[in-house]
Amino acid sequence: MSDDHRQSTPRSRVAIIGGGIAGLSAAMALSRIASRDPQSPRFEVILLESRKATGGRAGSFTDPVSGATADYCQHVAMGCCTNFIDLIDEAGLTDCFTRYDELSFYHPATGISPFRANRFLPAPLHLNSALSGLRYLTWRQKLSVRRGLWSLMRTSEADLADVTAARWLADHGQDAETRQRFWDVILVSALGDVPQRVSMAAARKVMIDGFASVQGASDVWVPNEPLSQIFGERLISVLRKRGVDVRLQTSVRNIQTLEQSSSSPRARVTVGDGECLDVDHVILATSWRAASRLIDAITVRDEPETVGSWQRSLADTLGSVLQSPITGLHLWFDRSLTTHRHVVMVGTTAHWLFHHGLDPQNPAAGHYHQIVISGRHRLSDEPKEILIDQVIDELRQAFPNANDAVLLNSRVVTDPAAVYSVTPAFDTQRPVTQTPLPWLHLAGDYVQTGWPGTMEGATISGRLAAESVLGQFNDDGTPAAFSCVLPGLQRRWLARLCIRD
């Protein structure tokens, strides 16, 4: 396509519904293509977000008592999240994250054990010393974990689609205590639900891609600014500079097909105040619940039967999704409880402790600590005060500094639908990006990406939707020339020999 031709070609109008990480990732991909490649198609991208700020589940709130800004729940990424890390790099936001190559595991019986992969040994041998360092595991348990990891490396993901993690682990010699002390600790945090419900294929993704396959895959990326700053302000300013029309507090009420003609817009998006936007493409990047409602209400002019059966089957699939809660306990003390920035807590109600210290913007709020508990737990139905008391008891036992610490303020935030459960049934039925409506593309962490419900999954889904728009755009016979999704980290020779694909 020549520059002259490009100038004269009408711009394709794309509405992205939802400004969570999936929608933001799609907007970044389309605006990057439009701004960097003179041969590329031209887009007018409109991002529609119903809330006051973008970021979706990766957002923050202002505590009414102290005025402090805190994330609804602490989010972390891992070194294996190549697309998410690339997204923040592209947006110039790498300074918003700190990368850690060591984890600290706490157990009441043994205190803190460092978990650090060996930087000189090739994967998967690099994990050996890290495992040896977990003092709360007996040598038998460590041997059992190594055997389990080896079996997992020798089993392809496709062979694990039908089985839950709990079943597979029990069948592969992992006794209840080894599961509780090792596998469950990692899987519940990463997948947001208990191994009795999640598929072993999803668990393999975490254990193999996230730990065993490549040096650096298990590094932890922790935001050092509120998520609202990262995804609600800084990323939006990048998008606006690239010409994306970001509209906040703009809730989409319905989507309709228009009369088909090659030169006209193909869909109409109606927003809350009744304004209608006629567009060539819609990327639906909401949660699975909002997507189900909007898709169900689409009225179709052509091929109503094909589309109707797809609508019904998608409604069944999304209607059967099991969801899992995640709880964040936000605790402000008069002092820091520990020098560790984060600690994985084993054998306690708390799963992770994140320690942020004093906020320089608001030092009077106190030293901020956040406890994360993924999934339902034994105090889920108890009053919040009981949960706070229990967790503070655990912190006092774990960290001597906590004994004299005074709790200045606390808040418990539970998102009951934080993540969907990657059950074997749902994992095999997850919807794909393309739909029978050529102008409609799905994004969101629930879409088939090979990843569970994470920021990486959401980023990939947005990039896949951008690729799908581009593929359509080139339907005139030109092959789709743009690839937006990055591959995972490249395995080296020993990992390639050991790990079956």
Ligand SMILES: Cc1cc2nc3c(=O)[nH]c(=O)nc-3n(C[C@H](O)[C@H](O)[C@H](O)COP(=O)(O)OP(=O)(O)OC[C@H]3O[C@@H](n4cnc5c(N)ncnc54)[C@H](O)[C@@H]3O)c2cc1C
């Ligand atoms: C408590 C908690 C902890 C988590 N921890 C981690 C973690 O540590 N690491 C990790 O990788 N992931 C974590 N996740 C998962 C991660 O947050 C999600 O996978 C990811 O943010 C999903 O992004 P999304 O864009 O797919 O969906 P969402 O974030 O749900 O975004 C959808 C957006 O669509 C908007 N919307 C909905 N309906 C409409 C409409 N009609 N019109 C316009 N806009 C609409 C919503 O307001 C929302 O902004 C956590 C999630 C939660 C809730």
